[in-house]
Amino acid sequence: MNKIIIISLCALLLHQEAKAQxxxxxxxxxxxxxxxxxxxxKASWxxxxxxxxxxxRQFISLHGDKGEKLIERLGLGIDGRDEERLEEQRKRDEGHLGGLNFYLP
Known part of the structure; x- marks a missing residue:
């Protein structure tokens, strides 16, 4: 068993020597x-x-001040049913304070 390990280590060493020169x-x-x-x-960017x-300014016009429009668009998905989802979300959130029920009876 020891001889096999020694032979394989020597072969590996010889292979690395031949490869690296x-x-x-x-x-x-x-x-x-x-x-x-x-x-x-050296690399430079x-x-x-x-x-x-x-x-x-461009980000705020596209996505809102804190990105609220971006978050809303991400939640609507990209499968073409975004208008349906937006309508469902607006119905769900109607009458809620920021979407929370905590302050309502």
Whole structure:
């Protein structure tokens, strides 16, 4: 049993050496201590921190001040029955204070 484990470990080590074309010590250092070269690549993104301020007016006109229109539209679904659901919800909420029954008898 021990011989099989040793042989398979040696085969794995030889396979990694042939694949990486570096020694086992260099491969260990590269993968565990330094890290792969992909980790050290520099990346840059175009980022505008003021874009939220610029788009706030557009969001409010589309979705309401706190997103109430957006939440309502998400609750209506996308299967083409949104008008029916909106009508049902308005009937359900008629006479309620914000949809709550707590303050009504």
């Amino acid at each position: 570096t020694g086992p010590i260099a491969g260990f250092i590269r993968t565990n201590l330094i890290g792969h070269p992909v980790i050290h690549d 175009v980022f505008d921190p003021d874009v939220a301020i610029k788009r706030r």
